[in-house]
Amino acid sequence: ATLNHEWEISYQFKSPDCVCKLAVTINGQTPGPTIRATQGDTVVVRVSNSLLTENVAIHWHGIRQIGTPWADGTEGVTQCPILPGDVFTYTFVVHRPGTYMYHAHYGMQRSAGLYGLIVVAAAPGAEPFAYDGEHEVLLNDWWHNSTHEQATGLASVPIRWVGEPHSLLINGRGRFNCSAAAAGTCDATLPECAAPVFDVVPGKTYRFRIASLTSLSALNFEIEGHPMTVVEADGHYVKPFVVDSLSIYSGETYSVLIKADQDPNRNYWLASNVVSRQPGTPTGTAVLSYLGDPRSPPPTPPPAGRAWNDTMYRFQQSVATVAHPAHVEPPPPRADRTILLLNTQNKIDGRIKWALNNVSFRLPHTPYLVAMKRGLLGAFDQRPPPEKYAHQTYDIYAKPPNPNATTSDGLYRLRFGSVVDVVLQNANMLDDNKSETHPWHLHGHDFWVLGYGIGRFDPAVHPATYNLRDPILKNTVAVHPYGWTALRFKADNPGVWAFHCHIEAHFFMGMGVVFEEGIERVAELPREITGCGKTKGGH
Numbered sequence: 001a002t003l004n005h006e007w008e009i010s011y012q013f014k015s016p017d018c019v020c021k022l023a024v025t026i027n028g029q030t031p032g033p034t035i036r037a038t039q040g041d042t043v044v045v046r047v048s049n050s051l052l053t054e055n056v057a058i059h060w061h062g063i064r065q066i067g068t069p070w071a072d073g074t075e076g077v078t079q080c081p082i083l084p085g086d087v088f089t090y091t092f093v094v095h096r097p098g099t100y101m102y103h104a105h106y107g108m109q110r111s112a113g114l115y116g117l118i119v120v121a122a123a124p125g126a127e128p129f130a131y132d133g134e135h136e137v138l139l140n141d142w143w144h145n146s147t148h149e150q151a152t153g154l155a156s157v158p159i160r161w162v163g164e165p166h167s168l169l170i171n172g173r174g175r176f177n178c179s180a181a182a183a184g185t186c187d188a189t190l191p192e193c194a195a196p197v198f199d200v201v202p203g204k205t206y207r208f209r210i211a212s213l214t215s216l217s218a219l220n221f222e223i224e225g226h227p228m229t230v231v232e233a234d235g236h237y238v239k240p241f242v243v244d245s246l247s248i249y250s251g252e253t254y255s256v257l258i259k260a261d262q263d264p265n266r267n268y269w270l271a272s273n274v275v276s277r278q279p280g281t282p283t284g285t286a287v288l289s290y291l292g293d294p295r296s297p298p299p300t301p302p303p304a305g306r307a308w309n310d311t312m313y314r315f316q317q318s319v320a321t322v323a324h325p326a327h328v329e330p331p332p333p334r335a336d337r338t339i340l341l342l343n344t345q346n347k348i349d350g351r352i353k354w355a356l357n358n359v360s361f362r363l364p365h366t367p368y369l370v371a372m373k374r375g376l377l378g379a380f381d382q383r384p385p386p387e388k389y390a391h392q393t394y395d396i397y398a399k400p401p402n403p404n405a406t407t408s409d410g411l412y413r414l415r416f417g418s419v420v421d422v423v424l425q426n427a428n429m430l431d432d433n434k435s436e437t438h439p440w441h442l443h444g445h446d447f448w449v450l451g452y453g454i455g456r457f458d459p460a461v462h463p464a465t466y467n468l469r470d471p472i473l474k475n476t477v478a479v480h481p482y483g484w485t486a487l488r489f490k491a492d493n494p495g496v497w498a499f500h501c502h503i504e505a506h507f508f509m510g511m512g513v514v515f516e517e518g519i520e521r522v523a524e525l526p527r528e529i530t531g532c533g534k535t536k537g538g539h
């Protein structure tokens with residue numbers, strides 16, 4: 001089937017956590033509408049930009065865009081931005097069932113509220129688990145200052161860091177303490193910020209599809225008193241395992257099953273809490289309702305989550321996430337090429353940046369897809385970024401010895417059909433004794449997650465420990481503090497694809513790279529993606 005959507009993007013006054021601020025909305029809503037489709041459907045979204053003074057682009061996160069690389073929605077990579085007053089139509093096929101999302105991919109616009117879920121249903125009976133009902137949970141973090149203020153702060157000397165979020169939202173709702181808000185800005189009685197309610201019938205089993213679109217925060221998610229069986233990650237079936245507390249990073253989706261088998265005479269909390277950074281934000285809450293009476297608050301305090309610095313708890317969940325035995329897609333046994341990427345915080349002209357192998361990414365003004373297809377030389381740096389770093393000698397526990405990085409918009413060209421390994425190595429930041437979690441997201445592909453470690457990756461030792469038997473396929477994966485994560489993917493999707501930290505501030509500060517493969521196989525580009533940079537005037 002072909003599913004048509006008409007979306008108007010505009011600023012609206014919104015109070016997701018009871019505090020009024022300007023948000024970027026879709027048809028007046030944030031989060032935007034959930035796109036519901038069935039595997040194999042064609043989704044058509046006609047986006048009209050009514051932001052007046054701001055461009056827009058929308059990325060379909062987890063959708064591979066096979067044959068439609070121009071519909072990936074990544075400003076500077078696959079398209080020129082959609083100008084105010086303009087209309088752009090995204091058309092793509094949803095090839096796989098599963099839980100996905102969409103969000104703005106222009107500057108830090110995602111954080112302003114432009115996001116939502118994509119749920120792709122499987123053919124009946126195709127999934128390796130059963131349930132009676134389904135709920136969707138979109139997790140987010142939220143600030144009261146504008147994304148423009150945040151972006152300007154990040155690019156200032158000295159940096160004005162975004163800081164911890166004011167609120168955590170569940171399905172776009174949270175609750176700020178109005179006594180801490182400026183007079184006249186906060187109204188705790190607004191229905192708009194009432195806690196979301198998830199109804200359950202005693203004895204039934206529910207699938208919760210959970211997605212994180214946080215700008216910054218790594219989260220723990222709990223359903224009070226209800227252990228969760230993890231069954232899906234990023235659209236792939238997982239060998240089921242049970243957690244009380246689900247660790248979820250920005251850009252990831254999971255499905256969990258819960259049984260409504262607790263005392264049915266009360267309600268329970270859904271709770272999200274910040275982990276990996278020292279939290280400064282109250283718990284995000286919603287209500288699991290057995291009673292059909294959402295006004296009946298749970299009699300207990302909301303779960304406080306795991307200790308924020310319990311890295312090993314989160315590491316173990318990463319390692320436990322492997323393919324369902326009946327859905328293993330074995331990876332190719334070896335790679336044709338290995339790219340080692342050292343993640344460091346650096347400085348350029350006094351500004352704090354993130355860099356890979358000491359190169360901080362900057363987006364070109366001409367989208368790579370157009371520049372490469374049309375041979376527009378000079379549109380970006382033709383020198384490829386470095387393939388590795390001094391892994392034998394680099395001390396990942398020390399501050400970068402040479403904090404000065406360079407900036408580049410060069411990209412990695414991959415041989416079409418080749419097998420590529422990427423090892424992401426985390427390290428100490430500019431401050432002593434600090435290394436953060438980075439969720440890395442790859443556009444246009446799913447990758448096999450071959451291994452994780454804490455400490456220094458050794459290419460002579462660790463590849464022998466890779467899981468080649470039943471690794472999970474994902475599109476977003478965590479690199480734990482002082483840790484490494486090894487991925488493998490096939491460069492089999494003609495196009496140009498971003499690969500970056502999904503923390504909004506970090507990609508803005510240069511934490512990403514770009515891959516090209518099979519550009520010569522890309523069909524004729526739609527003219528609508530052009531019009532900026534070297535494509536001005538009809539190229």
Ligand SMILES: O=C1O[C@H]([C@@H](O)CO)C(O)=C1O
Nearest residue numbers: 159161352429436505506509
């Ligand atoms: O990129 C970042 O900058 C801050 C801090 O290092 C500088 O203020 C922080 O916590 C980040 O993740």
